[in-house]
Amino acid sequence: MIEGLGIKTLDDVDVRGKTVGVRVDFNSPVDPQTKRLLDDTRIRAHAETTIRELVEKKAKVVVLSHQGRKGDPDFTSLREHAEVLSRLVPARVKFVDDIFGEKAVKEIKALSPGEVLVLENVRMWDGEAKNASPEEHAKTPLVQALAPLLEVYVVDAFSAAHRPHASLVGFAPVVKHFVAGRVMERELQALYRVRNNPERPCVYVIGGAKAEDTAEIISSVLGNNIADKVLTGGLAANLLLHSSGKKIGDVNVSVLKEKGFLDLEPELKKLLDKYGDRIVLPVDLAVEESGKRVEVGVDSVPNLPIKDIGSRTAEEYARIISEARTVVMNGPMGVFEDEKFSLGTKKVFEAMASSKAFTLIGGGHTIAAASKLGFADKLSHVSTGGGALIEYLIKGTLPVIEVLKKYSK
Numbered sequence: 001m002i003e004g005l006g007i008k009t010l011d012d013v014d015v016r017g018k019t020v021g022v023r024v025d026f027n028s029p030v031d032p033q034t035k036r037l038l039d040d041t042r043i044r045a046h047a048e049t050t051i052r053e054l055v056e057k058k059a060k061v062v063v064l065s066h067q068g069r070k071g072d073p074d075f076t077s078l079r080e081h082a083e084v085l086s087r088l089v090p091a092r093v094k095f096v097d098d099i100f101g102e103k104a105v106k107e108i109k110a111l112s113p114g115e116v117l118v119l120e121n122v123r124m125w126d127g128e129a130k131n132a133s134p135e136e137h138a139k140t141p142l143v144q145a146l147a148p149l150l151e152v153y154v155v156d157a158f159s160a161a162h163r164p165h166a167s168l169v170g171f172a173p174v175v176k177h178f179v180a181g182r183v184m185e186r187e188l189q190a191l192y193r194v195r196n197n198p199e200r201p202c203v204y205v206i207g208g209a210k211a212e213d214t215a216e217i218i219s220s221v222l223g224n225n226i227a228d229k230v231l232t233g234g235l236a237a238n239l240l241l242h243s244s245g246k247k248i249g250d251v252n253v254s255v256l257k258e259k260g261f262l263d264l265e266p267e268l269k270k271l272l273d274k275y276g277d278r279i280v281l282p283v284d285l286a287v288e289e290s291g292k293r294v295e296v297g298v299d300s301v302p303n304l305p306i307k308d309i310g311s312r313t314a315e316e317y318a319r320i321i322s323e324a325r326t327v328v329m330n331g332p333m334g335v336f337e338d339e340k341f342s343l344g345t346k347k348v349f350e351a352m353a354s355s356k357a358f359t360l361i362g363g364g365h366t367i368a369a370a371s372k373l374g375f376a377d378k379l380s381h382v383s384t385g386g387g388a389l390i391e392y393l394i395k396g397t398l399p400v401i402e403v404l405k406k407y408s409k
């Protein structure tokens, strides 16, 4: 059981010899030209926990997942994902290029205990990616065909838990056992600690390039008195500085304008007025001049691209983090891909790694930065969630979590 949420887990069901459906999130970066997988982080996360456990307990494992969205370049078969999985679990792993037709049903019925079958990309069926209730999805051909074969259904796809889609919620009303997998369990335990009941001081560090989420996260974590302070970097900081009336250089204003972020300024101005110094803005920045890092005060920003927070700001952020008991980071402090502008991100990671706090990071680029800079294994929790993490930080729950709370049995 997941404490505080009342959600049943694999501890609460005997899967030995049973046919178990497990909804994972194998959705991974794909090379747009070769269509080959570029990263196996998510496949590994499910393989090394939930799928391995089900195999060792001699369940007959049926894996469902999506990859990409119809029409996008990363919308591919799960055949390669199954090949990657077969190298990560001590079991025979089969793939079938079918989802719930005769071929899939035949392969499910042929499974032996300890074997794994990966079904085709569930979004290749148009009925999957629709937001609907468990009861509506339970009537669909996917659930009607597979539910009679599955004695247990495990929802492990935290990073898709903001999607009330058929394979995520549709089995809940009709299978005998509906539980959370180990990836879901660990994510919820960590996120409950940082979003629903954080130890204080609680500090959120918001950076990166998706400033459209910034206002919602800041409003939520300060408005709900979750975070004591929000430290800002990346384009989010540029936008907040501009909202506060600072001159950040036309070249930087143009970037914000092109991304449509200037429309957010009235709301951000209200947040700055309402929360004052609980929203911490940079006091210095790093701009690129003739290919070099040049640090400038926020009251004297030249018309040059801002690419990082400055050293003084990084030191202040590190000091605040060092006094925190909970730290959440989403979005790098600068263009960390260029070593000259990785200082701010590195300083924040260093402070998190050496702090006494419970530290959580999330977001594809944030995780990539932590890996590149050598901090990924020095943090309390690295979330697999992208959009799901952002939505959880804003709302404190997700549609699939609410379904697990209601139906897990």
Ligand SMILES: Nc1ncnc2c1ncn2[C@@H]1O[C@H](COP(=O)(O)OP(=O)(O)OP(=O)(O)O)[C@@H](O)[C@H]1O
Residues within 6 Å of the ligand: 207, 208, 209, 210, 233, 234, 235, 306, 307, 308, 330, 331, 332, 333, 334, 335, 336, 337, 362, 363, 364, 365, 366, 367, 386, 387
């Ligand atoms: N000052 C800046 N100017 C321009 N780009 C920046 C700046 N600071 C950070 N970035 C860029 O922000 C990007 C990551 O932002 P994003 O919000 O996407 O992070 P994330 O949420 O971890 O990633 P994802 O969206 O993949 O989940 C990085 O590629 C980085 O180069």
Ligand SMILES: O=C(O)[C@H](O)COP(=O)(O)O
Residues within 6 Å of the ligand: 025, 027, 068, 069, 159, 160, 163, 385, 386, 387, 388
């Ligand atoms: O990568 C993700 O954020 C999840 O797999 C959800 O993907 P989606 O945004 O296509 O539903």
